Amino acid sequence: MVYAEYLGQPSIFELARTGDLRAISDLINTYLRPEGISARVAPPDRKGCLPVLVEFQQEPMAEGIVKFICHLLWKLNAPNLEGVKIAARYQGDGEILWKQSVRLVTPANRVYRGQGHRRWLNLDGIKFKTLRLMFLMGSAVSAFVLGCWVSYYEVRAEVFPLPKNPAQENIALVAPPPKRSDTVQAALEVVPVVQQEQVKNPQDPTVTLVFGGDVTLSDHFEDVIGTNYSLPFAQLPEYQDADLAMVNLENPLTRSTLRRPNKQFNFKADPEAVKVLTEGGIDIVNLANNHTMDYGEPGLMETIATLDQAGIKTVGAGRDMKEARRPSIIEVKGQRIAYLGYYDADFHAATETLAGTNPRYDQQVAADIKAIRDQVDWVVVNYHWGVELAEYPGDWQIDLARFTIDQGADVVIGHHPHTLQGAEIYKGRPIVYSLGNFIFGGNSRADYETAVLRVALNANHQMKVEFLPVEVTQYQAKVISTPKGEDIIKRVGRLSQIFDQPMQSSVVLDTPQRQIKRVDAALTPTAEPTLPLVTEPKPESPSTATEMLPSEPPKTLFSEPMQSPVIKQSGSISQTESPLPPKLETKTATQDDLKPYIDQPFIKDPFISLPSFPQAPVPSTQSYRGSDFPISFQIAIPKQQSVTTESEVSVSKMERGSHAEIDLPLKNREFDQAIG
Known part of the structure; x- marks a missing residue:
């Protein structure tokens, strides 16, 4: 032919x-x-x-x-x-x-x-x-x-x-x-394919993706780092070695002084701070979040222009709906990866005539994925969602994430809670509900622990997914292999136990081509x-x-999938720990049902029974308050005789109205201290 x-x-x-x-x-x-x-x-x-x-x-x-x-x-x-x-x-x-x-x-x-x-x-x-x-x-x-x-x-x-x-x-x-077109037909427009030619190991056909959590280069971050832009990622070669590295950028890069009204926290950083991202090896950022529009359309436009000039791709926001919905499609080592980003439709959503973030509508998510699914090799979807400080996602988040995989996505990444949440494998694809804070200068804490996600894609359409424990010291991140790092991985594993198929520390997936x-x-x-x-x-x-x-070539040169050592899990979660939310009432998948999606999942260390402790964990202080989401949070306070250990308040937006006052069931000194 x-x-x-x-x-x-x-x-x-x-x-x-x-x-x-x-x-x-x-x-x-x-x-x-x-x-x-x-x-x-x-x-x-x-x-x-x-x-x-x-x-x-x-x-x-x-x-x-x-x-x-x-x-x-x-x-x-x-x-x-x-x-x-x-x-x-x-x-x-x-x-x-x-x-x-x-x-x-x-x-x-x-x-x-x-x-x-x-x-x-x-x-x-x-x-x-x-x-x-x-x-x-x-x-x-x-x-x-x-x-x-x-x-x-x-x-x-x-x-x-x-x-x-x-x-x-x-x-x-x-x-x-067959020659692949250098453009892709998205839901609303034709999008060019960006060629990623500068990679660390061009001879290695495996494509490595890295995902980090929330990044804010303002406020206390500026006080600590100043103009030493290379410091935050100086000890994080995992980002520089990756073929494509991504973070959730939670502040505009602008010199605008026109703040968004009626908002408690407005973040921004000087456009020169983009050097932190370039020095760190960041290739693409998600802008679909609650701080992208802190300085209105001028701040957003300056942010996109600054990032574009630095060679950093963006997703999830734009001058209108078409630009906000536009996927970023990057080809590296012959594989095409499409990125999408979404935020709450009730807050500064882009329209046909107004700048804003990409609204999270189910029908729109499905249309965006299906339009590009057969023209790319991998689809990554970012969601800025959930409740701050919550250790577990809501049922609606789980439903949305699985719906996204059903539409054809390969990886789902979540941000916003400012703390690590669990992860699951659904139909052979990973869902990470929250990566927590990464380099987050929006508060006074400069030292904390978190994790990043690394995904390796090979030519056999196999995917290796693993968490890398990270310790942040004075806003300088570093992957650690100490007992503290093991504790981070174990914590993610514990938080993942609510799912039918929890994602372990590291897992190899066989994804249908x-x-x-x-x-x-x-x-x-x-x-x-x-x-x-x-x-x-x-x-x-x-x-x-x-x-x-x-006389004839072999039909298959090798058929063994990419494998990693398997370590048996031992023990179970201690009964004296904080109780986990009830499991979802869904059909439990058998081992046969999971094939061929999962091939020998493994973790670096087996789970062990965690030591019991008399008190429930105190919420992390690395977050700030002021979320625009409806009130739905879980509060843990020290155990007292006069009050219960945990109380949960969940009031929908329709029930409380726009400015309704709510009488909480607990009012005492301990409660006030717990919520700041």
């Missing part, structure tokens, strides 16, 4: 046959990359031997790799290709695991040897010497010699037929891969090419132990 756009130019197969190294590399990687393997080629040596370096994350069968590459190069039938030297190693490792040299015998290089090596006899010389010998010998002997000579060349022509004219051969042997939609129908093949496509001449049997001519 030849695509229309290639009719007037050489195909990748033709270019590879001429010795074009880039074409040879692209041809090999067309089949190896889906298996999580990459190959690089170098110019052939003086003997015509092509060096090939194979890199992988999991070591496949060496024999399968060698046979596959030899088979593909044999099909090229390149006249100047005499053999191949294959070396293999793990990605990012300089140590070579194994090497294999193979001599290739093809019809083309046999002719090439005859034309380019003196050891082959010249045909004209053979003719002249033979004729002269025939004149000098008798007729009977001459007839015998002539018959042998003719028979020899007839047999040789049958066994080793000369290749056809390359221009007349079927060049559809290996069809060029999505069919990629090609926007240009003229370039869409009817089927993906597989080897072999056409009948090729039967190769000659190997003449030596290292001469290898595979």
Whole structure:
């Protein structure tokens, strides 16, 4: 098959046959990359031997790799290709695991040897010497010699037929891969695909994403950090090493002085503070939150312009509804990741004529995801939601998150509560309900513990998800592996126990591969090419132990999924802990139901029974009050005889009205201290 756009130019197969190294590399990687393997080629040596370096994350069968590459190069039938030297190693490792040299015998290089090596006899010389010998010998002997000579060349022509004219051969042997459009049709507009070319490990096909919680570069943060913009991320290489790093930016970057009225907390940072993000390796920020519009439309426009000038993508807010709903689509290492962000529809939502944040409507979320689902490889959805200081998400959040996965999202990330919440696996996709504070200068606390989420995506459409415990000291974040870090991971695990499938510290997921939609129908093949496509001449049997001519490529180079060690859980949650909310009344998934979504989830350390304590935990002070959400919170106070241990008040917006006063059931000194 030849695509229309290639009719007037050489195909990748033709270019590879001429010795074009880039074409040879692209041809090999067309089949190896889906298996999580990459190959690089170098110019052939003086003997015509092509060096090939194979890199992988999991070591496949060496024999399968060698046979596959030899088979593909044999099909090229390149006249100047005499053999191949294959070396293999793990990605990012300089140590070579194994090497294999193979001599290739093809019809083309046999002719090439005859034309380019003196050891082959010249045909004209053979003719002249033979004729002269025939004149000098008798007729009977001459007839015998002539018959042998003719028979020899007839047999040789049958066994080793000369290749056809390359221009007349079927060049559809290996069809060029379909070209993906550089734009994506979103729900409201056509969106360009941004190419992420500056990555730390370009030879590693695995794409690494990192997600952090709330970031505010104002107020007390400015007092501590000043203009030392590189300090906050100086000890966090996990962000700089990631292919795509994201945070929730909770303040505009503006010099505007026009504050949003009737708001208790208005955050902003000088546009120069964007250097904190660039120094930290941030690639994209979520602006769908309750502080993006603290300084109105001018503040938002200056923020977006500042971030754009710094090379940082934004999602979740804009000058109108179209811009606020616009997904950010980034292609890195051949994989396309789409980001979306949403905030409460009741607060400064963008409209067709007004700037604001992307409103969280179910129908709109579904439309946004479905519009791009078949044109990208992965979809990440950010929600700014929930109640501050709440350790558990509300039922409506759980329903919305699962609804989002049902529409086609691959990852759901939550912000706003300013504290870590649990995470779950739903239909093979991770949902993280709150990442808590990250670099949050909106209060006086500069030291606290939190976590970031790291997601690794490989070419086999597998996803590895893990929490990284982080300690923040004077607004400088650092991943820790101390007992304190273990406590952070255990806390997330405990908070995740309310879900049917809690997400452990680290888990590997097998996600069903999505069919990629090609926007240009003229370039869409009817089927993906597989080897072999056409009948090729039967190769000659190997003449030596290292001469290898595979007859067909292996169907699968390796089939074992990306795995990690499994550690059994032991013990259970102590009965003396703070009671967990009741589990949702949903059907419990069996182990068979979870396949093939989850493959060997594991945690770094087994859960252990936590020590009992007489008091319920005191709420974290790293948050501020002033949420615009309806009152719905859980308060824990020290145990007293005169009051109950926990009280919960939940009053909907419809019940309390806009300015209704509420009589809380507890009013004493301890209660006042608990809520500040």
